[in-house]
Amino acid sequence: MMLAGKVLIITGASSGIGAAAAELFAAEGAALVLGARRAELLAALADRLADSGAKVAVQAGDVRDESYAADLVDLAERRFGGLDGAFNNAGIVGELGPLENMAAENWHEVLATNLTSAFFAAKAQIPASRRRGGGSIVFTSSFVGSTIGLPGMAAYAASKAGLVGLTQVLAAEHGPDDIRVNALLPGGTRTEMAGNDPQVLQRIEHMHALKRMATPDEIARAAFFLLSDQSSFVTGSALIADGGNSICKT
Numbered sequence: 573m574m575l576a577g578k579v580l581i582i583t584g585a586s587s588g589i590g591a592a593a594a595e596l597f598a599a600e601g602a603a604l605v606l607g608a609r610r611a612e613l614l615a616a617l618a619d620r621l622a623d624s625g626a627k628v629a630v631q632a633g634d635v636r637d638e639s640y641a642a643d644l645v646d647l648a649e650r651r652f653g654g655l656d657g658a659f660n661n662a663g664i665v666g667e668l669g670p671l672e673n674m675a676a677e678n679w680h681e682v683l684a685t686n687l688t689s690a691f692f693a694a695k696a697q698i699p700a701s702r703r704r705g706g707g708s709i710v711f712t713s714s715f716v717g718s719t720i721g722l723p724g725m726a727a728y729a730a731s732k733a734g735l736v737g738l739t740q741v742l743a744a745e746h747g748p749d750d751i752r753v754n755a756l757l758p759g760g761t762r763t764e765m766a767g768n769d770p771q772v773l774q775r776i777e778h779m780h781a782l783k784r785m786a787t788p789d790e791i792a793r794a795a796f797f798l799l800s801d802q803s804s805f806v807t808g809s810a811l812i813a814d815g816g817n818s819i820c821k822t
């Protein structure tokens with residue numbers, strides 16, 4: 573129960589890495605505020621967790637809205653008395669393809685969902701963490717844009733690389749408040765985002781030293797480390813949990 577007594581927000585909790593994190597963090601004793609767009613999936617997950625004794629609150633919404641970030645923090649404080657951390661994990665890939673063919677709408681949508689959302693999240697979560705006397709904030713970045721350039725993913729890579737810069741500045745600004753801020757860089761992970769085309773999945777698997785993709789739970793465990801007190805001296809980092817993707821040239 574390494575998260576006992578902690579109140580944590582998870583966004584993108586309706587599927588994939590976020591849903592796996594909800595299961596794991598609840599099992600470790602955290603009280604959870606879960607967010608994503610798909611209300612029915614969130615409610616089903618919350619019911620399942622509550623049945624096993626977890627404290628869970630949900631609020632569906634869109635991370636592109638500044639007010640949604642504030643609503644999630646407000647819910648954590650009203651329902652559970654404060655906020656100890658957040659796994660800011662919602663994200664999209666957007667349309668794939670060469671930059672010269674990319675519509676500006678796609679660029680703006682990917683940046684708004686993956687990067688501007690982190691700005692909104694931090695604006696709401698930093699003051700709440702300060703009120704609590706400290707905290708841990710995690711952003712889900714990616715191997716794409718930080719350790720490798722994958723053709724066709726310009727907007728996604730730019731948004732995910734931006735999260736690493738944001739992480740470094742926030743960690744430096746709020747270290748004196750005992751607020752830790754880290755980015756998590758997963759490798760290829762078997763979720764809805766990765767799709768189910770066998771050829772594509774095989775190509776992604778081969779990019780990793782371990783010659784496989786992660787399960788969502790393997791990435792959730794890296795987030796768990798960053799949100800627990802086990803990482804009490806880790807801040808400003810870009811934690812790579814990528815199955816050796818970044819060092820593999822074979």
Ligand code: NAD
Pocket residue numbers: 583584585586587588589590607608609610633634635636661662663664665685712713714715757758759760761762763764765766
């Ligand atoms: P996923 O598609 O299963 O989960 C994405 C989640 O984000 C969903 O719950 C979705 O509803 C939510 N979401 C998307 N747009 C939203 C919005 N505007 N408002 C609120 N919620 C929104 O995929 P996943 O792989 O679990 O992705 C989780 C994170 O991990 C993402 O940030 C993704 O970029 C990152 N990531 C994934 C991989 C991978 O290979 N799957 C690799 C590296 C990083």
